[in-house]
Amino acid sequence: MEFIFATNNLNKVKEINNALQGNYTICSLKDAGILIDIPEPYNTLEDNAREKAVTIYQMTGKNCFSEDTGLEVDALNGAPGVRSARYAGDQANSTDNMEKLLHELSASTNRNARFRTVICMILEGKKLFFEGICNGTILRERRGDEGFGYDPIFIPEGSLKTFAQMDTNEKNAFSHRKKALDKMITYLNSRYAR
Numbered sequence: 001m002e003f004i005f006a007t008n009n010l011n012k013v014k015e016i017n018n019a020l021q022g023n024y025t026i027c028s029l030k031d032a033g034i035l036i037d038i039p040e041p042y043n044t045l046e047d048n049a050r051e052k053a054v055t056i057y058q059m060t061g062k063n064c065f066s067e068d069t070g071l072e073v074d075a076l077n078g079a080p081g082v083r084s085a086r087y088a089g090d091q092a093n094s095t096d097n098m099e100k101l102l103h104e105l106s107a108s109t110n111r112n113a114r115f116r117t118v119i120c121m122i123l124e125g126k127k128l129f130f131e132g133i134c135n136g137t138i139l140r141e142r143r144g145d146e147g148f149g150y151d152p153i154f155i156p157e158g159s160l161k162t163f164a165q166m167d168t169n170e171k172n173a174f175s176h177r178k179k180a181l182d183k184m185i186t187y188l189n190s191r192y193a194r
């Protein structure tokens with residue numbers, strides 16, 4: 001069974017492919033020949049995930065899914081959350097975003113945070129949502145070169161390493177995205193597996 005994964009983020013494609021282990025096939029927007037960047041204009045992960053999936057379903061009529069992820073920091077009342085990609089400004093890159101976050105948290109001893117992923121899958125025209133959460137803490141400095149986004153400053157609960165010090169297999173043992181995907185796969189298996 002094949003799905004279009006509505007993303008241009010190759011790190012996300014790598015993580016999802018690792019998690020799927022070949023049971024379902026995904027193709028990225030680039031693989032599907034869809035060369036657009038879908039905006040994320042809404043105030044919730046759910047609405048942005050829905051927007052991306054619906055856009056691709058309307059263009060292709062094929063089974064597809066999208067995901068939106070935010071880093072929710074307790075001491076910042078859940079920020080940057082849905083604004084994680086643009087935390088330091090519309091043109092900000094990951095380094096800018098991490099620097100802003102570390103600055104905002106510099107006086108805080110409460111370093112608790114979580115990544116939250118919402119997947120919206122459109123299967124035979126029907127929308128379904130799956131959520132995955134990974135609790136952890138924000139470091140005071142960056143560690144590691146793997147991964148992407150805020151990975152170098154986030155240590156998941158139960159680990160001594162940041163996500164950026166892990167390979168994809170290790171990250172997927174903890175990851176928010178993998179947890180949401182596992183729920184989606186459980187649903188698909190219950191519906192289609194013989």
Ligand code: IMP
Pocket residue numbers: 009040067068069070071084085086094097115147148149150151163177
């Ligand atoms: P989006 O889901 O692509 O909109 O991501 C929102 C922001 O969170 C971007 O800055 C991403 O780089 C970051 N982000 C999303 N997923 C992860 C992750 O698994 N680790 C670290 N940062 C992430």
